[in-house]
Amino acid sequence: MFLTPTQPDVISVSTLNRMARDLLEAGLPAVWIGGEISNLTLAASGHAYFSLKDSSAQIRCVMFRQRLAAVGLRLAEGMQVELKGTVTLYEARGDYQINVATLRAAGLGRLFEAFERLKARLAAEGLFDETKKRPIPAHPRAIGIVTSPAAAALRDVVSTLKRRAPAIPVILYPTPVQGEGSAQKIADAIRVAGQRAEVDVLIVCRGGGSIEDLWAFNEEVVARAIATCPIPVVSGVGHETDFTICDFVADLRAPTPTGAAERVSPSREQMLSQVDLARRRLERALSRLMTDKTQQLDYLSRRLAHPGQKLALQAERLAATRRRLALLAEARLAGARRSLSVAEARLVRQRPRPSDTARELDRLGHSLRRAMLERLNRRRLALAQYEATLVALNPEAVLSRGYAIVEKADGSAAKSPGELRQGERVTLRLAEGQTQALIDHPDGAQQTLPF
Template sequence: MLPTPTQSDVISVSTLNRMARDLLEAGLPAVWIGGEISNLTVAASGHAYFSLKDSSAQVRCVMFRQRLAASGVRLAEGMQVELKGTVTLYEARGDYQINVATLRSAGLGRLFEAFERLKARLAAEGLFDEAKKRAIPTHPRAIGVVTSPAAAALRDVISTLKRRAPAIPVILYPTPVQGDGAAQKIADAIRAAGRRAEVDVLIVCRGGGSIEDLWAFNEEAVARALAACPIPVVSGVGHETDFTICDFVADLRAPTPTGAAERVSPSREQMLSQVELARRRLERALGRLMTDKTQQLDYLARRLVHPGQKLARQRERLAATRQRLTLLAEARLSGARRGLSAAETRLARCRPRPAETARELDRLGHALRRALVERLARQRLALAQHEATLVALNPEAVLSRGYAIVEKADGSAVKSPGQLAQGERVTLRLAEGSTHARVDHSSGAQGELPF
């Protein structure tokens, strides 16, 4: 009899599935698996759900949108693929599944490797540099298309250009886009477009397909021709998930050929809308201008005076000016006459009288001579008085009476005995010469000069 399990021995389904998932993820490394896709579903989120099967078994797989886009593979029902992923378990349903990280078409591993090697080499050479990308003209005069004349992509491009810009001519540079030698022919068509220089922008395009179908656009010859092309190039090869070397070298990548046609052509509807908008703006601007000019014209019309009225006012101003000039001339003439009369009066008073002038000159001459004689006499008297004073004050006259002048060594005259020191040498100036003496204070009374 089996023992009855306790409450602690029972686990939930969620716990069981989580334990199984942990065991699967920890016990099995990421592996490469090959098989056929079936039950493919691509959700609105972009995630892909499918089964990978062989002749005797199948396993559920999930590939999330970012990894699917990065792989560059367009999944299809029945497609043989090789994928690398992690074995896990979807807990909500208990489904064992593969979480796909990388996927490629079966047998195309060497093509992918060649693609990656060429991509890395061309990138190292700078063929993918964004700085080398040229701007696509917004209003090209002509558009060139490099593709096959039988390709559905050409019909998509032509219909799109006819709808968006029917006035722009389209020039086809025909070339095969698939098969042996297609890459060299595509490169030749690109170089021919560059030499002819008859278009402003070039579309290189073809429809979607497998990596083998698109391989011509992964060849180095096409990449070199694109890099050397003097015309801006838009690549529209395959579908949105398809990436080729051509996309990286071109000046612009479009997701589809139709998208490439839309990128190089201005929208007719949009231009008509812009023209209509500009027309309305111009109409409003002209309306405002007409309104302003009309108001300005009315204002000027109110200021406009009839020529007859203007002439009448000018005649009135001319008559008033003439009257003022007449009055001013008369006033100036009257003033001039008064000035002339006054000048005649002053001139009559200043008229010369020779006889009276001669008598006046004689009188003034006699008076001048008398004044000079009197002044000369007064000057002589004053000079005599000054001379007597100078003679009286002359020190030489005093010395002639027996006096002497005592001088110190510096030549200053001695006025008091107190200015002299014991034994000091002095000079005695006499009327007829000078002599030296020495001061002796030990003899002589106060007020005397002891020698």
Template sequence: MLFSQHQNDVISVTSLNRMARDLLESGLPPMWIAGEISNLTLAASGHAYFSLKDERAQIRCVMFRNRLSGLGFRLQEGMQVELRGTVSLYEARGDYQINVDMMRSAGLGRLYEAFEQLKAKLAAEGLFDNRHKKALPGHPAAIGIVTSPAAAALRDVVTTLRRRMPSIPLILYPTPVQGDSAAAQIAAAIDAANLRQEVELLIVCRGGGSIEDLWAFNEEVVARAIARSTLPVISGVGHETDTTIADFVADHRAPTPTAAAELASPSREALQQGVDYAQRRLERALGRLLTDKSQQLDFLGRRLQHPGERLQRQRQLLQAQQQRLARASSQLLQARQRQLEQCQHRLQRTRPDLARWQQVLARRGDQLRQLIHRHWQQRQLVLARHQATLAAINPEAVLQRGYAIVQQQDGTVVRSAVQLRAGELLHIRLAEGETTAVVGQQQGRQSELPF
């Protein structure tokens, strides 16, 4: 960025320093710089002021309190570090300086690189997948703790567990949590807890520290041990800003050991509050039930009567019903008697003359018998005529006059000579009896037999 200035324009020192600061902050991006800390000053405000130098040059640096509190290690004179910051200018003195955002001990770049490589490898294998995460038991029968017996984290975890739920047994699986062989021993402790099956839950924890201090929990052997654990594992390593490979593999990650203990155990106070709340609800429900039942009892008590009073009322009701029945029976009898009298009057008015109708009936009977006799005689005459006609056309009568009926073997009546052939056996029916005959030589043709 270029600034143009006329010959007579004059600016203040403040404006110059502000322009220089803007140029530095806009022209140079944040970057990592390596060097040695010198002239270290830890101010009462919590900020750190120091110089970062190498063999040939140095530069002023400032790290403000909010960044310094999450550093994870204490700054010391002569410490070799790698820091990341923005190049700027302190306008009040015109000092060229670096505003530090992050810092790590020199050589930690290799550790971070190894951390990222192992993290990518295990993530590719699926060790971080949520489908592998196991649920925590709501009320574990026993809790195992994998940490150093001398660690402050152990005291924090035990104190928290004893405060929240002192009835849960605690079993310590001691192991170093820092040093060259710590990772292998942590993995062995996790395997031992799974082999012994004394607990339902494991807390793997240690207090805060530098990345080197926490490096055992970034080792692959520990990650593999947590992944193959059949017991649910809570990782409570370091402070909230610390993140390890164990945190990614564990079933649940807690920001601190104390938080891990709170996550592993139910709260006695919360359970007591739940019991108290349930008790209050039960008392209210029982109170409502007793009130309802008391009201119901009062209502039923008002309805309840002495058996003698109830019998007296039933006796009175029965007498009233008897009186009503007697009145109704008397009224019904009187009504039926009136109906009977009315029917008798009507019957007397409409009663027929039986003697006259008997004479008419006798006369009509004589007429019917005469009519039937004449009809029978007429039918007798018709029957005689039909019998005479039937006798005249009866084939049996024709046979009596010397005729015969000639039939072929299949029963066909022979009516013409053309039906016959020489040697054919015929059946002949006479007036008295039957016989057979054989057809001889035909002489001439006849259209029809004479019978």
């Protein structure tokens, strides 16, 4: 019996491919695989698509741009490689493929692993930090080269420098660039160049070769010598596709030794062109300046007069100035005289008269004494009124007329019989002393005195 589309056991192609991909990625770990590259396609995006095959089978592979750039290896048809990646499935087409993480030339796994380990460690220490890269001088006074005297790279560099900048001296720091102990000798040559400080820029170079041939430039001793060198260093090791540790540490990487020479030297033709351009600009500027100065000279020549005329004109101006100065001096003198007369009259009016002042002082003294006596009398009268009022309001005066004040036990004065209780002890305050009394109400009733 066939399943109908409505039954729950039916799945889509996308679901099947996704399940297969999950099984592949979960069931197979990342492995190293060796084989030959075929059907290579380098996409415009920078990704690489190829097949990895052996004598009896093949598998599709994809390596994305960032990972391809990190290995620094140019892929080619028929190249024998070793790659590490994850086995997966491209769902859109159902293609079984390998997602490549890293790749190396076949047979060089040990060297590539050592290269990657050192590269990672030095990068972690900051030796590749772009912020530490020093600028290459545009017009160096002298150029240093660290390479072998027998290297073809030296001839290429020297011929390029001779063609581009023949006036700049070149100093060679000879060293073997291949073989046993060459890495230490390269590092020593770099240190010697830094100690002598006789060049403005240093080229470390050699021609192309296999990874074994270039391995001296992948040694840590060379990398640290470049990092500590006080002179800017340009690396020109191998061909454009070759990458070494030296390239990452140097202040600038050139694709070839010839490229390194071009990077450190100004172009003679370009400089001559710039000089010619500057000469033409200078000629135009001088021509404009001469034209302007000629016109200015013509203008000034028309304004030029005979010295006698200038002297006569200056004499007239001097006489007119003298007359204006005399008139101004007279006007200022007259004004000063008028101001002096006004000040003198004002001073006369303000001059003090002792007799008038004495009479005024006597008058003011009499007025002050009268005012003080009147105010004192008013104060005395008011005081007498206040005294009479106090005497009238004094409780002692009331008591002297035979009245008494009834004080309760708490010291307050009783104001009505209702405030007193039967048998309560009270104090009677009289004019000449005080006495005690008990409250007695006949039949317990309050008594009201008739008045």
